[in-house]
Amino acid sequence: ISLQYDAIKKKDLKKTKTLSIPYYLRCNRESSRAQVWLDNQYFFNLKGYTKNINNYSIGKNSQRVGFIKSKKLEVLYNPKYGNIHYTLNGKTPNKKSSVYNGKMEINDTTQFCYNYFLNDRPIGVKKLAYFEKLMFYEGLTNLKNVKPGLKRITYTGDWGEYKILEMRKVHTSDISRDIIFPKLEKDQKLLVSYTGIIKMKKTLLYIFQLKSAIGFKIFIAGQKIIDKEQTQGMITASGEIALKKGYHHFRLLVVIYEGFQRVKQNNFSISYGKPNSRLIGIGEFQFFHN
Known part of the structure; x- marks a missing residue:
């Protein structure tokens, strides 16, 4: 467990008597499961998101999220079970695919497909994290008789x-x-x-x-x-x-x-x-x- 909190000066507390300190149960380091986190939230358990949004459906072991600002992507895993290989176009990763080595910034629509590899062989079930950058729709103009x-x-x-x-x-x-x-x-x-x-x-x-x-x-x-x-x-x-x-x-x-x-x-x-x-x-x- 890692504890994260913001220090608040006494003058900013006003009448507040208690402080809420959020914490994140990040990852069981003895587990062989790799987890994708997005801006410090567990990606495959994000509240409000489903596998079928905007009539867009993706399969098992997949998840999708829409965003408008860049996101920080992090994969938490136990190195003793192997390395994480990934692709950014949704294709199945192989031994020649990029190896994950730290946090990544997601700025555009990206299909992050990843899996464990040990001795150049996949040992887990691949997962797909689909990030879709959404564009803003402009409001209507020149409306009359509303x-x-x-x-x-x-x-x-x-x-x-x-x-x-x-x-x-x-x-x-x-x-x-x-x-x-x-x-x-x-x-x-x-x-x-x-x-x-x-x-x-x-x-x-x-x-x-x-x-x-x-x-x-x-x-x-x-x-x-x-x-x-x-x-x-x-x-x-x-x-x-x-x-x-x-x-x-x-x-x-x-x-x-x-x-x-x-x-x-x-x-x-x-x-x-x-x-x-x-x-x-x-x-x-x-x-x-x-």
């Missing part, structure tokens, strides 16, 4: 033809101040589209998280953030995007069933925030249309 709420349009049917919604017959159309479902008739099934703009107060890399038992698709700034069609129990899905302060295009598609509504199984929550921080719910005061 009003609160989202345009809500309902269509009969399921996900089957959602890509050509504009060619389907509209069931109802109105303005909704928030993501509120219309009440359905017996055995009715509708695909609901909410479109408009969302207001972001800060320029940040944002995480959006959905908890739901029904299917959702969420697009922000024209990018698919969450894609969940399953309806098999409560599922959590998340996505990330770098947004500049201001207004951005927003679209949400959801399929609702009267049967779910009747037994109150159509509950959901959508929250957002910075990576590795507490997420807050999206509120009606962020949604607009023009």
